Amino acid sequence: MRFKILRKDGFARNALIETKRGVIHTPAFMPVGTNGTVKAMTPEEIREIGYEIILSNTYHLYLRPGHETVKKLGGIHKFINWHGPILTDSGGFQIYSLASLRKITSQGVEFRSHIDGSLHFITPEKAIEIQLALGSDIMMVLDECVPYPAEKEYVEKSLKLTADWAKRSKDYFEKHRNDQAVFGIIQGGIYDELRQKAVEEIVKTGFDGYALGGLSVGEPKEDMYRVIKNIAPLMPEEKPRYLMGVGDLMDVLHAVEHGIDMFDCVIPTRNARNGTLFTSQGRISIKRSEFKEDNSPLDPDCDCYTCRNYTKAFLRHLYMCREILSMRLNTIHNLYFYCRFFEKMRQAIADGRFQDFKKEWMHVLEKNFS
Ligand SMILES: CNc1nc2c(CCNC[C@]34C[C@H]5C[C@H](C[C@H](C5)C3)C4)c3nc(N)[nH]c(=O)c3cc2[nH]1
Numbered sequence: 207m208r209f210k211i212l213r214k215d216g217f218a219r220n221a222l223i224e225t226k227r228g229v230i231h232t233p234a235f236m237p238v239g240t241n242g243t244v245k246a247m248t249p250e251e252i253r254e255i256g257y258e259i260i261l262s263n264t265y266h267l268y269l270r271p272g273h274e275t276v277k278k279l280g281g282i283h284k285f286i287n288w289h290g291p292i293l294t295d296s297g298g299f300q301i302y303s304l305a306s307l308r309k310i311t312s313q314g315v316e317f318r319s320h321i322d323g324s325l326h327f328i329t330p331e332k333a334i335e336i337q338l339a340l341g342s343d344i345m346m347v348l349d350e351c352v353p354y355p356a357e358k359e360y361v362e363k364s365l366k367l368t369a370d371w372a373k374r375s376k377d378y379f380e381k382h383r384n385d386q387a388v389f390g391i392i393q394g395g396i397y398d399e400l401r402q403k404a405v406e407e408i409v410k411t412g413f414d415g416y417a418l419g420g421l422s423v424g425e426p427k428e429d430m431y432r433v434i435k436n437i438a439p440l441m442p443e444e445k446p447r448y449l450m451g452v453g454d455l456m457d458v459l460h461a462v463e464h465g466i467d468m469f470d471c472v473i474p475t476r477n478a479r480n481g482t483l484f485t486s487q488g489r490i491s492i493k494r495s496e497f498k499e500d501n502s503p504l505d506p507d508c509d510c511y512t513c514r515n516y517t518k519a520f521l522r523h524l525y526m527c528r529e530i531l532s533m534r535l536n537t538i539h540n541l542y543f544y545c546r547f548f549e550k551m552r553q554a555i556a557d558g559r560f561q562d563f564k565k566e567w568m569h570v571l572e573k574n575f576s
């Protein structure tokens with residue numbers, strides 16, 4: 207994997223990540239596919255909207271249908287019919303947020319499947335073994351995503367474990383890698399000095415890219431913003447920086463301003479399914495009665511399939527009927543909106559006018575237009 211910075215505008219970077227399955231222009235948004243699908247979308251539609259990389263999920267695929275099964279079937283790209291780069295999360299976060307009865311020991315994490323209650327034990331090595339079997343292009347080490355709030359002592363103890371796990375994941379990866387990449391994950395809660403120590407520890411092990419973890423887990427916005435502002439610039443400048451689970455486009459603007467390159471979040475897809483749509487006039491909730499007889503397109507400034515062919519009245523009708531087409535048309539639009547936003551943001555950095563771009567969009571994004 208090669209990372210080439212094309213332009214810088216302050217701390218913001220416009221760059222390229224070159225993988226064996228294609229190039230990723232950054233800052234990049236990665237639509238998330240939990241069970242091997244970006245819900246309601248075909249891979250062709252995702253590609254046509256303009257996405258270059260999607261995120262898939264180790265935890266879900268390991269439990270069902272199983273990583274050996276996916277491997278036997280020819281790997282994840284063939285299985286889900288997406289032939290561009292795929293980033294897989296290690297499963298750490300899902301084990302904490304989905305599984306029950308989990309126990310964290312120095313060896314690894316024990317948990318019960320949320321599907322059938324079966325008992326499992328994942329080690330830092332196993333987490334990489336699963337991602338290698340899936341055939342992922344960019345893998346994440348097994349980490350402990352420290353919940354919020356957490357006592358400083360707990361965070362400090364967890365850091366030592368996560369640094370040790372990162373080393374074990376990396377060592378296992380080095381023995382089995384063939385032209386894939388592995389990213390380290392920086393934890394440390396909302397404590398800047400612990401975050402700085404975490405950067406030193408993880409960078410000592412050495413990775414192809416570095417993720418900021420343990421954020422967007424319920425902490426106050428100002429804590430998340432402070433950690434991003436203070437820690438992102440300390441992460442190796444010549445490697446991609448990935449802010450996990452973010453996010454809201456206002457948070458994306460703040461993070462890009464401080465040097466973050468990659469993002470993943472369920473917001474555009476999950477909100478679409480709940481009828482919350484992002485438009486150039488702000489966010490709208492399509493189920494509101496004011497749209498009952500509104501014959502105008504969802505967003506006059508958008509040229510996505512949904513905005514070119516349907517009215518707000520029809521999108522509202524589909525939503526009220528809970529039609530499957532509602533999920534599809536809403537998801538197409540929200541993903542298109544996010545993709546265009548990132549394209550314009552990359553261009554603004556390339557033209558040296560990121561600050562203008564940020565100002566221009568901040569007040570649009572604040573507007574909760576009905
Ligand atoms: C939302 N806030 C947040 N997310 C976070 C994630 C998951 C990133 N998305 C992957 C994921 C998670 C779910 C939902 C989809 C598909 C699949 C299952 C993989 C994205 C995180 N993942 C890891 N390994 N470590 C973190 O600290 C972390 C912190 C987060 N903070």
Ligand SMILES: [Zn+2]
Nearest residue numbers: 508510513539
């Ligand atoms: Zn649209």
